[in-house]
Amino acid sequence: MGRPISIGAQSFEFIRKNECFFVDKTDFIKEWWENTDAVTLITRPRRFGKTLNLDMMNCFFSRTYEGRSELFEGLSIWKDEKYRKLQGSFPVIFLSFADIKGQTFEKTKQMIKYLLERLYREHNYVRDGKGMDEKEMEFFDSVSSRMPDDVAVLALKYLSDYMERHYGQKVLIFLDEYDTPLQEAYVYGYWEELVGFIRQMFNSAFKTNPSMERAMMTGITRVSKESIFSDLNNLTVVTTTSEKYCTQFGFTEDEVFQALDQMGMSERKADVKQWYDGFTFGSQRDVYNPWSITNFLEEKELKPYWANSSSNRLVNLLIREGNAQTKTIMEDLMKGGVLETEIDEEIIFDQLQRKYGAVWSMLLASGYLKVVDRKFSQETGAFTYHLELTNREVYMMFRNMIRDWFSGEDVPYNGFIKALLLGDVKAMNRFMNKVALATFSLFDTGRKPSEETEPERFYHGFVLGLMVELAGRYRITSNRESGFGRYDVMLEPCKKEDPAFVVEFKVRDPEDEKTLADTVSAALEQIEEKAYDMELLARGISQERIRHYGFAFEGKTVLIG
DSSP: OOOOOOTTOOOHHHHHHTTOOOOOOTHHHHHHHHHOOSEEEEEOOTTSSHHHHHHHHHHHHBGGGTTOGGGTTTSGGGGOHHHHHHTTOBOEEEEEOTTOOOSSHHHHHHHHHHHHHHHHHHTTHHHHSSSOOHHHHHHHHHOSTTOOHHHHHHHHHHHHHHHHHHHTSOEEEEEESTTHHHHHHHHHTOHHHHHHHHHHHHIIIIISOTTEEEEEEEESSEEOHHHHOTTOTTEEEEOTTOSTTTTTSSEEHHHHHHHHHHTTOGGGHHHHHHHHOOEEETTEEEEEOHHHHHHHHHHOOOSOTTTTSSOOHHHHHHHHTSOHHHHHHHHHHHTTOOEEEEOOOEEOGGGTTTSTTHHHHHHHHHTSEEEEEEEEETTTTEEEEEEEEOOHHHHHHHHHHHHHHTOSTTOOHHHHHHHHHHTOHHHHHHHHHHHHHHHTGGGTOSSSTTSTHHHHHHHHHHHHHHHHHTBTTEEEEEEEEETTEEEEEEEEESSTTSOEEEEEEEEOOTTTOSSHHHHHHHHHHHHHHTTTTHHHHHTTOOGGGEEEEEEEEETTEEEEO
């Protein structure tokens, strides 16, 4: 049997001391050091070993771990005499923004100040040493949760100076999960305020810091340079499409299969590949998520470990409140389709809902989509990417996320589905109005409910819900050509005994329709006039098995006929 597995352990020292399961990534130390980049930003999806790798770097370089050869003996890095001498030879500032998740700017800023205060306490030895004058001691003591913003902005830079003078050597700065507070800022609406504060801090710590030898930051996204990195012309960015460090985060297929062999689970390789394979970094394909693999090795069950391990709040927001096109693309992806789009890896958070392709760039960076192929266009001077859902685990995550949209106690969605299949129009109306009332605002439709674009967000979310609930029983499509037009929703049964459905959505136009009943009639007439049944008839479904429904909207009121 293999070594014990410590689920969630992010301490390199703990894993090595307790001889836990560990995939050797110490070549990352050598690769990074020999690249000699001043400031490196590495983006990878969550749970891909960023924190463990950065902690490993801290254990290797930090003077705190000087002489701790037992942590690295037997690993790849220890084969090189040059690197044996390098271990424990630098002062290191190591901090993480992983827990900075405030719902307001003031709370987030306060949490950053608490983190800086704790960092100063950790390195309090530099104050007790020699070489600090009275003013410097005064500044050191002022770093606290109550410090003014200008002190917080300079704290990392000044600590670097104090540590350099204490050790007689420039410092390394390691910052983990740098973008966690920025994602929270976007979700909760204080993006601009936080960006201004972070930009000043990063500029002083990483740009105008003469006491810094090198630095590394990790995160999920490459936040646009204009947002927080505008002054950092010494920044090297490594994204999921870069070749650098392409095997150093996540497990390669060889590493996964070797672990399965060691655990006596060789016969599970095909299942594990279907569920957890699919990530691509640079040209390195068949990369697996470490969190899912270690959990599977421990529990021996196939289920969505990674997708359920942390908040998917931002992804949920982007899809749920996305426009009709976003939801239609999600329908295709959920059915195994391929999205062809350009990608901008610089995430501009305030453009996520407006800029074409920004959502898919975000999902690619976050690991929910994978690159199947890419082609360079001479005309546009840009790459076109072909993207798919990464694997079955990601599909399950989206399925559960969509199901949650309609799973509240005040959302009788299952009641509507049953009424639809039974053809009970009265019950359909009763349930659908309750569903619409409870979920319209969820799809960002509540602010201007009379506008035609707002119900589109709702009904495309509604279609995604149908796909989830009726998966395996119906083939569900929306906004597709059939006959002489484009129908809204079509449900094609997988079994001969089930009925087929064609659904048309319409927002009441007061100039043309006096009542919602008139709008329903107009929707049903459109189904007939445009011959939307032709696709179903061509597939051998008889006319008597096809049901037509018109959904008429006026604000949050729905009438079905």
